Amino acid sequence: MSTVNHRYSSKTWSLDLSAQQSPLSRWTGRSALRQEQLRLALLGAEAGVAPVTWLAGDRPCFEALHQTVERYVHQGLSQPVLGPQSTFPGAISPSHTAVSTVPGPTLQPATLTQSELTQSKPNQPKPNQSKPNQPEPTQPERSLFFLEALGLLRHRLSYYPPDTQARQLQLSTLQLADLLAVLDQWQSETVALPGQAPAAVAPRRPRDTDFVVPAWGRVAASVLIATGAVGSGVYVINQQLVRSSASQIALESPTDTASEQADAFGAFPRSGGPPLTSQSSDPNFDQPFLPAPATSEEPGPESGLPPSVVFPGGSLDGPLPGAPLVLGPNEIPPNGMNGIPGNNLGNNSGLNASGRLGLEPGEGDRKSPATGPISGPISGQTSGQTSGRTDASSGATGSTIAQANSKAAEDQALVSPQQAPETSESTSTSTPEETARAAAIARPAPRATEPSAAAPDESATPQVAAAAPPAPQVTVAQPLPANAQSQAVQSYLEQNWKPPTSIRQPLQYRLQVSGEGKLTRLEPLSPTSLLYRKDANFPDLGETLGSSGGPGSTLLVTLSPNGTVKVVVEQQD
Amino acid sequence: MAPPRLTLVPSAQALPAPDATPAQLDSIKAQLDLVLLALEAIADLGSEAMLQAAEVLNLSEVVSDRVNLWRLRQSSPLRKSSGGRKKLDIEEARALVLISAHLAQTHGAVIRDAVSRLEQLTTQGKPPHGAALLGDYLDRFCNAYQERMADGDLPMEPLTHLALKLLIDLLFYSNPGGQRHLWLALLDRAQGSGAIAESL
DSSP states (O other), rough: EEEEEEEOOOOSSEEEEEEEOTHHHHHHHEEEEEEEEEEEEEEOOSSSOOOOEEEEHHHHHHHHHHHHHHHHHHHHHHSSSSTTOOOGGGOOOOOOSSSSSSSSBBBBOOOOHHHHHHHTTTSSSOOTTTOOTTOOOOSSSOEEEEEEEESSSEEEEEESSSSSSSSEEEEHHHHHHHHHHHHHHEEEEEEETTTBBBOOOOOOOOOOOOOOOOOHHHHHHHHHHHHHHHOOHHHHHHHHHHHGGGGOOOOOOOTHHHHHHOOOOOOOOOSSSSSSOOOOOOOOOOOOOOOOOSSSOOTTTTOHHHHHHHOOOOOSSSOOTOOOOOOOOOOOOOOGGGSSSOOOOTTTTTOTTTSOOOOOOOGGGGGOOOOOTTSOOOSOTTTOOHHHHHHHOGGOOOSOOOOOOOHHHHOOOOOOOOOOHHHHHHTTTSSSHHHHHHHHOOOGGGGGGOOOOOOOOOOOOHHHHHHHHOOOOOSSSOOOOOOOOHHHHHHHHHHHHHOTTTOOOOOOEEEOOOOOSEEEEEEEEEEHHHTGGGGGGGTTTBBBOSSSOOOOOOEEEEEEEEEOOOEEEEEEE | OOOOOSEEEEOOGGOOOOOHHHHHHHHHHHHHHHHHHHHHHHOOHHHHHHHHHHHTTTTTTSOOHHHHHHHHHHHHHTBBBBSOOOOOOOHHHHHHHHHHHHHHHTTTHHHHHHHHHHHHHHHHTTTGSSSSOOOOOOHHHHHHHHBBBTTOOOHHHHHHHHHHHHHHHHHHHHHHHHHHHHHHHHHHHHHHHHHHHHHH
C-alpha cells in the first residue's frame, strides 16, 4: 500500500492526513485507507501566522470529533425558527464569561436525560427565551469531545483525552462551520478499511434487554483478579497495623452466610471504636485524580498493589500537604493502612453504629446511587445490616469500590490494607467469606477486564456516576488560613453553585489562583467532579476569580449536593 | 489524492426520503420557504437565480418555470394564500433543498461575511443593523416576510431574530455537503415540531 498525504482545509482549519492507501480505493469510490494519522490545526487569522495544531490522532479520535460536531450543529439547525421555542440571538449574554448562560445545543460528555440537561443549567436565560425543545443529548455514550454553546455565536469545544489533560477551545460560529466542513470533507472522501479500532466511544449504556453480568459473575471475576493482584507482601507489611486494630475489627456475624458475603461487595466488617489508623487527623489526599493509564501492570508479589495510579484519597504516608504521590507498579505505600482511598478513619468515618464499614455494593455500579460522602459518617446503619450488599446508604468509606468507569475503576481498585491481607491470606486466618468479601471489594469494575475496549475513563453517564460508589473525598490535613483568594472563591461559588438534582456526592476541585486573582488551573478530583465540572459554574481559565494583590494560592473546593461550598487553602505561594 | 467522483452534481436521491406525515410536510414546506427567503434577502436573489440553479442541478423537470417555482413556495402554510397549490411532495422538497444548498454555496462568501460581521457586532454589544450588509439583509428579509406571510404583522424583534437565525443556518448550508445538513435539519424539525404546524 502506498502512503498518501492529504490536506483538507477551510478558511480557519486545516486537517492533514497521512495514511496507507489500499488498492481497494479503486473500487470504493473513495480513498480506502489504513493507519490514518490526522492532525487538525487552527489557522491564524492573519496571513503568515503558522497554524496551531490543536488535535492529532487516529481515525477513531477524529470520527468521535466529527460525530460530536455534526450532532451539535444538527441540533442547532433543528431548532425551530418560529414560535416560542425559537432560539433568538438577541438573548445572547453580552458577556461570554459565564458558563452556559445561553441555551443552545449542548452535548454532554456523558449521558444526561432531558430533565438533567435542563436542571443542570442553573443560569437559564432569559424570560423571552424558553427551551421546551431543549435538544436531547444525541450521544448516549461518553465522548472524547464535548461541545457547548456560549451563545448562538460562540461555542466551546472540549477534548477529554484519557491520558492527558483536557483541552478546551472557544470557537466562533465561522470556525465551527469550517471545522464541520473539513471533517465532512475528510469523511466523504475517505473510508477506513477494517482493522482500525472503532471510534473511542464508551460501551453503550445497558438497557433492560441487555444481558447483565450477574453479581456472582462479578464476584468470581473480582476474586480472580484480586487474588492475582494482591501479594502477600502487602499483608506482611500491613499485618502489624491490622493486628493493632484487630480488636476493633468486627468480624462478620457468624450468621452471615457465605453466599451473602460472597455477594456482598459492600460490607467490610468493622467493629466500633477508634480508627484503624494511628493517625488522628485526616489523611491528606493530595493525589489529583488521574485517569487510568492505558495499560495496567501486574504488580509484583511483594507489592500487592494494582497498577500505579493512586486514587485521590490515598494518603500513603500520613498527612503530606501538597505532595502528590504516585506509586510505581511495584511500589507499596509506606503506610499501607492509608492506602485506602477515602479512608478517613481519623474521624471515625466509615464506622457505623455496629462497627461495620459499609461500602458500596458492586451492583451499585448500575443501581441506585450511594448516598452520602464517602468519608462522611455512615448514616442509617443499624446493627441489623449484614453483608451490606444493599447498604448503599452507608456512605462508603475505606476501600475503594470499583467505579463504573472501566479504566478509572481499574486503577482505583486500590486494595486496602485490610482487604489485602484478607484477600491474600485466604489460607490463613481469614475466613473464606472474608476473603471473598475483601476480594469483591478490591475487584475492579467488570469492564476492567476488557481494557482494550474501554472508553476514556472520565465521565460516566450521570446515572451510572450517580449509581457508582461515591468517590473518596480529598481533604487537607493541614489547611492554611483562609486568605483573600479563598474568600473570593468561596463568595463566588456560593452565588453560582446550583447543585443538579442528579448529584449524590460532593464535587471536589483543585484550583490554582494567581496573585492577580486569575484562575490558572482547575482540576477535577474525581470522575463525578469531572462530569459535573460545567455545572460547577467555574469561570474560564484566565478569568479573574479572586482578588488581586495577594499571593497565589492552591485551593481545594468542595461543592456539596446540598449547596454548601467549602474552600480550603492547600498551598500558598 | 483526489478520489474519483461519480457525480459532480448532488443528487436528490442522496437525500433520504422518509415517509412524512402531512404535518411534517407542512413543516418542511414552511422551513424551506424561509430558507429561500433568507437566501433571497442576503444575496439579493430572484426567482431567476433559483431557476438557473435548478437547471444546473438537472432539476428542471421538478422546478420547471417561474410559475411552478412560485406554486411550490406558495405551498408553505405560512404564506398568505387564497388558493393555488397546497401540496409539496418529497421529491419537490428535495429539489428545493438542493437548490437552496447550491445557492448558499454559490453565495457562501457573502453569507460568511455577514455572519462574521454579526459576530463582531454582537461581541461589541452593538445592534446588527450597524453593518450595511446586515442592515440590508434584515430590511429585505423583513419586507419580504411581511409582504408574503400570513403573520406579516409579526413584531420586528422576533422577525429580526428569525432572520439572523436563518442567516447562521445558511452558513452551514453553504458548506460542501450543506444539502445533507439542510435536509436532515428539515426532517428533524418536522419530526419534533408539530408545534410549528400548531402555531401556524
